[in-house]
Amino acid sequence: xxxxxxxxxxDVEALPCLGDVMVEDKLKQAEAFGDRADRLRLIAQDLAHxxxxxxxxxxxxxxxQLAHSAVNVAMTExxxxxxxx
Numbered sequence: 001x002x003x004x005x006x007x008x009x010x011d012v013e014a015l016p017c018l019g020d021v022m023v024e025d026k027l028k029q030a031e032a033f034g035d036r037a038d039r040l041r042l043i044a045q046d047l048a049h050x051x052x053x054x055x056x057x058x059x060x061x062x063x064x065q066l067a068h069s070a071v072n073v074a075m076t077e078x079x080x081x082x083x084x085x
Contacts, residue, residue, distance in 0.1 A: 023081075026074035033067035036060075 037060040044056035078084075 023074045023077050026070045026077070030067045030070035030074070033063045033070060037063035037067065 040056045040060040040063065044053045044060070047053040047056065
């Protein structure tokens with residue numbers, strides 16, 4: 001799962017200096033994907049049918065993967081612009 005801390009750790013203080021809209025957008029996307037995954041897991045836990053529950057949980061995993069990817073892109077861009085690794 002993408003922790004909300006992963007998004008926070010992406011050196012958000014550097015964003016105003018960067019002036020990089022892409023980084024801010026990627027962090028917003030990561031948070032939105034994480035929220036969608038959380039909502040799907042909540043819905044899935046109340047489903048009686050195993051196949052439906054499995055499908056929603058798989059989609060939630062895919063949203064988490066998208067969230068991780070968005071965070072990684074943002075952090076890579078921050079590192080590139082700030083010269084930090």
